[in-house]
Amino acid sequence: MSRGGVVSLRGVELAEIPEETARVVRAVFPKGCLAMRMRDVLGPVFEDVQFEALFPARGRPAVSPARLALVSVLQFAEGLTDRQAAHAVRSRLDWKYALSLELTDTGFDFSVLSEFRARLADDDAGRSVFDAVLAAAGRAGLVKAGKRQRTDATHVLAVTRDLNRLEFVVETLRAALNQIAEVAGDWLVTLATPEWFDRYSARPEDRRFPSRWAARVEHGDQCGADGMTLLEAVWSGAAPPGLRCLPAVEILRQTWVQQFQHVDGVTRWREVKNLPPGLIRLRTPHEPDARTGSKRDVDWSGYKVHLSETCEPDAPHLITHIHTTPAPVADVVVLGDIHAALDERGLLPDEHLVDAGYVDAGQIHHALRDHSVELVGPVQATTVKGQASGNVFDNTRFTVDWDQQRAVCPGGHTSVQWREARSQEGTAVTRVRFAARHCGPCELRTSCTTARTGRNLTLRTQAEHDILRKARVEQDTDHWRRRYAHRAGVEGTISQGVQAFGLRRSRYRGLAKTRLQHHLTGAAINLARLDAYLTGRPLARTRVSPFAALRPAG
Template identity: 80%
Template sequence: MRGVELAEIPEETVRVARAVFPTGCLVMRVRDTLGPVFADADFEGLFPVRGRPVVSPARLALVSVLQFAEGLTDRQAAHAVRSRLDWKYALSLELTDTGFDFSVLSEFRARLAADDAGRGVFDAVLTAAGEVGLVKSGRRQRTDATHVLAATSDLNRLEFVVETLRTALNQVAEAAGDWLLGVAAPEWFDRYSARPEDTRFPSRWAARIEHGDQCGADGMVLLQALWSASAPPGLRHLPAVEFLRRTWVQQFQHVEGVLRWREPKNTPPGLIRLRTPHEIEARTGAKRDLGWSGYKVHLSETCEPDAPHLITHVHTTAAPVTDMAVLEDIHTALAERGLLPDEHLVDAGYVDAEQIHHAQRDHRVSLTGPLARDTNRQKAQATGFDNTRFSVDWENRQVVCPTGRTTTSWRETTSHRGTPVVRAKFPARDCTSCPARQECTTSPKGRYITLRPRPEHEILQQIRPEQDSDQWRKRYGHRAGVEGTISQAVQAFGLRRSRYRGLAKTRLQHHLTGAAINLARIDAWLTGRPLARTRTSPFAALRPAGSDPAGRN
């Protein structure tokens, strides 16, 4: 790698660009405000010491971000480097510079993905914005997530097992075709030569189950042959063969010596369940009525009115990973950048008492989001003594009921979700003779009280009543703006469909997209373009003044 200095723009490039764009344009304004953003030294670890000379990685990084900002293909981006004045201005190129071949961009992305360096590209844009005062630590930020569809087509279960076996047969045929001829039954050529979408599967459910069982038996024959002593060495280590082995473990089981399709309830959870042989890391996610195969991306952004709303963190995971599981990673990454907020606005999927406690304890962040309602029967029916009517003596490890009776049992354990809880029990004799028994419990064994650990219990006692106040709703209302960011990322930048296969490349796509959105928002801030208003349908606009959208009035 030969270092290139990008701080100085050639004089002739400046003169012509200013003449053609007297009021500037997005690319030129961003360059004037942020400077060159990238330096070749930032990418030294991606390239060997010896080898053929490379195009300046700082320029390639900026081209990649601009490419995502404008939705260009590699060919179009390479052409823009050769032909567009504003891009030459931003890249500090002479007017006569002929650029580079478009294939250099895909090679550069491959290096970024292999080294997980996409975050460095995103951080460089964010750092440059911070140096000119466009993003600061503290204050408020908000986070939300959306689903991302895998680059490969979604397969139903029968198509999946057929395509998995077909892919393994093709890979084995390339490596040892003569050996495979002695293993494959003649009917295999009719069953597995064509793609599943080109195959007419049975329409009756019983016939489809039978077809799946037959596919499982054929796959087992192939696996046994591959693990036999007569198989050529190395075949069992082929990627498609290993994927076939893992898939058959997940999809089939032996029942009385016969290989059968597993019942859906006996298949592995979505986090490890394979979906397609053409994208090994794709998983199945579900949210309410929505199901998809692919990934999930979390976007965090600033949301103060006196500064541009810039994305501060992009986090990509497999589809089944819950929102709550990534919150600590988000806070840790923001802390590393020095961009932790004072208040973090999130939806219900990210927040519970434990997360609120840990965010405050570990990062001094006030996590704001709607806590789940108390599911206690008395609270739900608004009758009798719910848990808030009981006093907890944490020092003496006792709970006192509204009639003055105390628990005799205090046990620290875990819930069915694995979270720590305290279970306290009143003796049956006290509950049986209690005059308020009908308002408290119907259990003949006495009343049980389940509590979260003390810090979390106190959080629940404080925040749940606050959530019903207008002041809390007004403060939390700022979170809604992040949905506009998700909409912009999906509609203008194609965030919802992965361009590449695999989690690493999809993560790189999202980091480049986040950087591109920040450039667009910085330019909107510089030109004074206001935020778009929230769209309201004509019917919704007829809502009487003062009525509550949630139906609480």
């Protein structure tokens, strides 16, 4: 199954289980097991035709990708290595039943699994594996559109170790030197000074860097100068051809642009305030896709995964969508993509429960307008300093007349300016200004503004403004709190994913392979939950203690 085009797809029919396999397996497992129940309830799940785009038209026959997809999901469901999964195909009766294999089938070499995952990752086809399990559950009537769903996210640690800033630049230069040494060692030895071998031969974790901050900055500046020397030499006409195309050299170039500045012929470390934003800033030369994220008191390097699931009491709670992003991507940014993906599958909910990170007036408006989804989550009272504590009048204290394009303040004065504009994020807003001659002598001035030019308001569009006012009133009611309480269960799903399936740590390098891991993990969680539902195993009890449950509301 190498990517060189020497294997091709030959369709294999999985609909029929060999008679002898079925007889023996049912005798050994009279009550069934997970793999058997899933095969009986969901059917074959996968077909080879689903993966035909991953294989060339000519070549020797490949192992059935439909079987490999099911093996991969079962592998993740049981936490097996590739060797263990390949051995299970050869030796386990329940797996042979699920895979429609003869009892005498000898399986395949374990390396086929990693090659199959590489094909899936290269073509971003992991979602098709996840979707196939979900579609099979839909055909069995176990998942439907409408009703309620909930979404939350958790952090995912990159497979590579964290590096501080000094370790990062040293390791980046060391990695570039090592790659150049492999292809142009004779040229490099004429460039490298004796000090380079002392500074960059050992891994950063095997060295002891200066403890004083000034000495560390000096060490970083020296590393920057050495890296600039190497880059200038690589880009010179005397360099061997092809060096600038080496992956490690390109990462070195990008890192030096981000971490250093060249002023008056001297290379210096950038100040922290001059570093690029986290969404584009590299953090390790060995995993260019990983980024550094921060949420409340948690900082991590890697990715973020968003899980959406059904949450009706009379049906299994199945994951309907998985969305993996770099760590710094805000939750609110991905909500539109989640709704579009659910719409494509025909699994949009009527009511979508999310936490505050996903909610703003624009998202509530767009979800209802574009997808007929009611977004339920807490909106911020205000983001303006002083208004959040109630010491300053917020926008809700002003009467807005959209037709006449004017606003009236709590003191009864009418605005003198109304203009359409754009916010820093590029969204449409309305700027409203009140005259200084009215605000100056007003007895409510201390509760309204300290600006000498008078009070200014920034309003969203009329639809979003009205949505925000309504949402802030509703979320203070007991009815809304009871309704929103159903969102809390998604944290149990994340806990299951982390503790039973290793969701919080990436097994592979790169966003594409991490996304594939999450799709296979989601499919495995769904198999486990379907099995629990079919066997009548109840959901785990809440971890709220009896004493904590006595806490008064509010």
